[in-house]
Amino acid sequence: DRLARAAAELPGLETFVCDLADESDLRRLAAHVRDHLGGLSLLINHAAVQHNYTFPGLGNSPDLAVIDAEVQTNFSAAVKLTALCLPMLAQSDGGAVVNVTSGLALVPKSSAAVY
Numbered sequence: 855d856r857l858a859r860a861a862a863e864l865p866g867l868e869t870f871v872c873d874l875a876d877e878s879d880l881r882r883l884a885a886h887v888r889d890h891l892g893g894l895s896l897l898i899n900h901a902a903v904q905h906n907y908t909f910p911g912l913g914n915s916p917d918l919a920v921i922d923a924e925v926q927t928n929f930s931a932a933v934k935l936t937a938l939c940l941p942m943l944a945q946s947d948g949g950a951v952v953n954v955t956s957g958l959a960l961v962p963k964s965s966a967a968v969y
Contacts, residue, residue, distance in 0.1 A: 874901050874931035875923060884938035895946035897939050899932035900954040906965040924968045 857869040870886055872879045887894050905920050936951055943949030958969060 874935070875926040877934065880931065880935050880938060884935070884942075887939070888942055893946060894939055894942040895949050896952070897936060897943060897950070898952045898954065899935065900952075901927060901931065902956065902969070903927045904958075904966050904969040908965055908967070921968050928969065 857871065861867050861869050868891065870883055872883045874880065903924055905924055907920070932953060939951075943951065956969070958966060962969075
């Protein structure tokens, strides 16, 4: 398990498994940070998933769940987690949110229209 290896290699590193597409996991993560780490001064939203397809390639019966999953992870999760963490960030001295994006925001590709 990569998280276990990272924790072994970096003393003091705290890991937490969380499905960002699952609202209850987001709430568990925010509660864990509040209750076990004492708060938060910096939130970095850096998770993303990219599905490669073209809209014409989706055919007559597209799998809309693929689009939902991509939007949920790449946008909704970051907004929801930020909302859950804002009270902790507001209590810290100089709390901040950093949203990391991809170079595809500037130079999109046709097989990643939603991304």
